[in-house]
Amino acid sequence: MTRLSVNINKIATLRNSRGGNNPDLIQVAKDCERFGAQGITVHPRPDERHIRYDDVYKLKEIVTTEFNIEGNCREQKFVDLVLANKPHQVTLVPDAEGQLTSNHGWDTVENQAYLKDIIGVFKNAGIRVSIFVDPVPRMVEAAATTGTDRIELYTEGYATHYAQGRELAVAPYIAAAQVAQEVGLGINAGHDLDLSNLQYFAESIPGLLEVSIGHALISDALYYGLENTIQMYLKQLAK
């Protein structure tokens, strides 16, 4: 079954907007787990506009499910943060500094040597590695040569095109997932997954291990409450 990791970046965005500690990020992470989340994801960015580096140390103390830290490994501060906290999984994302949100996967062909080195650093520390990739078979094939354990398929394209025709929207992801399975990579996915598009994605992708969902899930929680919302997302994955 596909596991749900809740990305709590947006909770930190709300907290930071007033400079205090409301909502309490740590309590929200505990509650997400209590409500059924099977993992907690954070994506600290260099400007700390949502998750702060010191949040990660506090989360490491309390997360009892899978802790997944996403970010740009070209930032030494990020590498040090991950090594200091040793999460279950690090997801490497090729974001430029100041980017609004993640908008592309790794060019695993061009960056093969670099990725191999940096992935080795995390794996030597006992941390599972996933790398963010577009649903392009050649990028998935090359990912396998970097030593990564998993890939995370960047699902923005799927989410954007879902309404125009979901079969067409999911097709490149099925092809990419088939290649991943052939070359022995685990498959995660994320970005813009929501209650309308999640179930079809999960049932279409062979071997989908984990989805990380933040923006839509936290937005839905405004209407349904956090506990109901997490249960609703889990239900989409159970079908």
Ligand SMILES: CC(=O)[C@@H](O)[C@H](O)COP(=O)(O)O
């Ligand atoms: C890696 C990825 O897909 C991103 O969606 C991410 O983790 C969200 O980052 P922001 O919350 O900063 O938009």
Ligand SMILES: NCC(=O)COP(=O)(O)O
């Ligand atoms: N890895 C994707 C993630 O953590 C959350 O993306 P989104 O649901 O906020 O778009």
